[in-house]
Amino acid sequence: xxxxxxxxxxxxxxxxxxxxxxxxxxxxxxxxxxxxxxxxxxxxxxxxxxxxxxxxxxxxxxxxxxxxxxxxxxxxxxxxxxxxxxxxxxxxxxxxxxxxxxxxxxxxxxxxxxxxxxxxxxxxxxxxxxxxxxxxxxxxxxxxxxxxxxxxxxxxxxxxxxxxxxxxxxxxxxxxxxxxxxxxxxxxxxxxxxxxxxxxxxxxxxxxxxxxxxxxxxxxxxxxxxxxxxxxxxxxxxxxxxxxxxxxxxxxxxxxxxxxxxxxxxxxxxxxxxxxxxxxxxxxxxxxxxxxxxxxxxxxxxxxxxxxxxxxxxxxxxxxxxxxxxxxxxxxxxxxxxx
Amino acid sequence: xxxxxxxxxxxxxxxxxxxxxxxxxxxxxxxxxxxxxxxxxxxxxxxxxxxxxxxxxxxxxxxxxxxxxxxxxxxxxxxxxxxxxxxxxxxxxxxxxxxxxxxxxxxxxxxxxxxxxxxxxxxxxxxxxxxxxxxxxxxxxxxxxxxxxxxxxxxxxxxxxxxxxxxxxxxxxxxxxxxxxxxxxxxxxxxxxxxxxxxxxxxxxxxxxxxxxxxxxxxxxxxxxxxxxxxxxxxxxxxxxxxxxxxxxxxxxxxxxxxxx
Numbered sequence: 001x002x003x004x005x006x007x008x009x010x011x012x013x014x015x016x017x018x019x020x021x022x023x024x025x026x027x028x029x030x031x032x033x034x035x036x037x038x039x040x041x042x043x044x045x046x047x048x049x050x051x052x053x054x055x056x057x058x059x060x061x062x063x064x065x066x067x068x069x070x071x072x073x074x075x076x077x078x079x080x081x082x083x084x085x086x087x088x089x090x091x092x093x094x095x096x097x098x099x100x101x102x103x104x105x106x107x108x109x110x111x112x113x114x115x116x117x118x119x120x121x122x123x124x125x126x127x128x129x130x131x132x133x134x135x136x137x138x139x140x141x142x143x144x145x146x147x148x149x150x151x152x153x154x155x156x157x158x159x160x161x162x163x164x165x166x167x168x169x170x171x172x173x174x175x176x177x178x179x180x181x182x183x184x185x186x187x188x189x190x191x192x193x194x195x196x197x198x199x200x201x202x203x204x205x206x207x208x209x210x211x212x213x214x215x216x217x218x219x220x221x222x223x224x225x226x227x228x229x230x231x232x233x234x235x236x237x238x239x240x241x242x243x244x245x246x247x248x249x250x251x252x253x254x255x256x257x258x259x260x261x262x263x264x265x266x267x268x269x270x271x272x273x274x275x276x277x278x279x280x281x282x283x284x285x286x287x288x289x290x291x292x293x294x295x296x297x298x299x300x301x302x303x304x305x306x307x308x309x310x311x312x313x314x315x316x317x318x319x320x321x322x323x324x325x326x327x328x329x330x331x332x333x334x335x336x337x338x339x
Numbered sequence: 340x341x342x343x344x345x346x347x348x349x350x351x352x353x354x355x356x357x358x359x360x361x362x363x364x365x366x367x368x369x370x371x372x373x374x375x376x377x378x379x380x381x382x383x384x385x386x387x388x389x390x391x392x393x394x395x396x397x398x399x400x401x402x403x404x405x406x407x408x409x410x411x412x413x414x415x416x417x418x419x420x421x422x423x424x425x426x427x428x429x430x431x432x433x434x435x436x437x438x439x440x441x442x443x444x445x446x447x448x449x450x451x452x453x454x455x456x457x458x459x460x461x462x463x464x465x466x467x468x469x470x471x472x473x474x475x476x477x478x479x480x481x482x483x484x485x486x487x488x489x490x491x492x493x494x495x496x497x498x499x500x501x502x503x504x505x506x507x508x509x510x511x512x513x514x515x516x517x518x519x520x521x522x523x524x525x526x527x528x529x530x531x532x533x534x535x536x537x538x539x540x541x542x543x544x545x546x547x548x549x550x551x552x553x554x555x556x557x558x559x560x561x562x563x564x565x566x567x568x569x570x571x572x573x574x575x576x577x578x579x580x581x582x583x584x585x586x587x588x589x590x591x592x593x594x595x596x597x598x599x600x
Binding site: 003210215217221224227272 | 387390391392411412413414415416418419420422424425426427428430431432434435438439440442443445446447448449450451452453455456459460472495
């Protein structure tokens with residue numbers, strides 16, 4: 001039996017980082033219009049920035065997916081399906097209006113205020129999902145997804161309503177950007193720093209809780225008898241995961257299924273232990289989104305006239321994966337709610 | 340024998356519905372104490388109260404200290420609990436389930452000490468689980484799964500085990516195996532075992548002492564021979580019972596169907 005020692009934790013982190021670095025390195029060979037090859041010195045900076053942004057968003061969604069699945073005891077939980085991403089996107093969009101900006105300007109920096117707005121949206125969605133989908137302390141898996149669908153639909157309608165009344169904000173990307181997110185290099189340096197800080201801090205909090213998050217898969221009474229203050233753990237972990245999701249969504253818009261697929265791929269590689277799952281799913285999320293963004297650039301460069309948002313590709317890949325998971329969990333006799 | 344647990348005047352109600360009324364019990368080191376009683380008599384509620392998961396009036400004292408003065412993590416190192424339906428992920432490996440028992444000892448980031456690993460390995464050896472380490476929980480038989488869950492409890496290095504109907508979903512052989520295992524743990528290692536059980540004959544065979552609950556009150560307490568009184572059980576369970584005392588002193592109870600008809 002291998003001990004989960006500090007050295008082992010560092011080894012897992014290093015291996016995860018190496019996996020990401022290898023794929024991110026390959027993505028460097030793909031340019032903004034799909035052309036492949038070694039970048040020139042002028043291109044290198046731009047490509048690195050885009051890859052790092054995609055990696056940051058992917059890492060955040062992958063890590064948040066692990067925590068949502070552990071806390072909600074549901075392998076189908078994902079920030080996108082739960083409506084967390086759309087809640088964050090909506091508030092992130094609302095932030096762009098003058099009133100919100102001036103209000104928040106009194107409280108902090110401009111970029112931070114967008115993160116804060118996105119977080120409020122994400123936290124609001126989590127609260128609604130939690131309240132409506134839980135019955136006697138248990139979260140019904142199908143209800144959870146239904147509530148997520150409804151939250152997504154309501155958020156989308158509010159977005160379109162605001163968009164219709166106020167008119168499109170220059171550079172907001174229009175209604176399409178709410179439907180599928182993408183990585184674009186128009187993000188300001190300040191926004192990048194804010195997002196990286198929030199994701200970094202949130203990730204460390206989630207990693208610190210990883211040992212206890214294993215226990216969260218048990219029933220409440222079992223978790224309590226193992227010395228875990230389960231309600232406190234749930235809230236801290238949910239806040240951390242929602243913060244991390246919000247930080248990512250504020251710079252990319254909602255990108256679906258990364259938070260669903262990555263934890264499951266990581267499970268195949270490292271097992272169910274959250275201490276190993278978290279770094280693995282983070283690296284896989286970062287690598288997956290960097291690669292998917294590079295693939296989008298290729299598709300856009302060769303066939304399409306406009307840039308293809310990366311959310312299109314992740315949804316195309318993630319949708320069938322979600323159906324496969326749903327089919328599997330039904331075959332097992334709905335263990336998704338009874339873990 | 341040191342007293343591990345002492346509960347006095349335990350009274351509890353869900354909303355306005357009384358569940359337990361003035362219950363008193365004590366558990367010593369190395370003792371197997373079983374709670375019997377019909378459905379709804381308050382067995383599971385009493386166990387949850389003893390764990391501090393439900394607030395009651397009265398006093399619960401673990402190892403000489405009031406329950407309220409124990410930190411949750413501290414108590415988890417002394418008292419382990421196995422519910423009627425223990426949970427695990429179907430694809431979780433046996434080793435990962437056992438490891439969960441070290442949760443009260445882990446530091447931040449879930450870092451394990453050398454001792455954590457040694458305890459898990461010792462318990463696995465003791466319960467003959469070492470060979471199953473890499474098996475997924477969904478691949479195990481009911482008896483093996485229950486052994487893993489008991490193992491998870493022992494990994495906590497408890498002085499007391501609280502179990503809520505641990506043999507409910509097992510066939511006869513596995514029921515006996517689990518009860519034998521728990522009795523050995525009590526008699527050989529001095530662990531106090533308190534469990535709720537439905538099977539009167541298992542209780543008769545393996546308990547050192549019984550408490551019979553009826554609508555939240557203690558109807559009888561003492562040795563199996565004393566508590567398993569056919570008239571009392573007939574009244575409590577609403578089924579006429581026949582008691583057969585074997586020559587070796589053991590007691591067997593049967594529903595007396597012929598007489599009932």
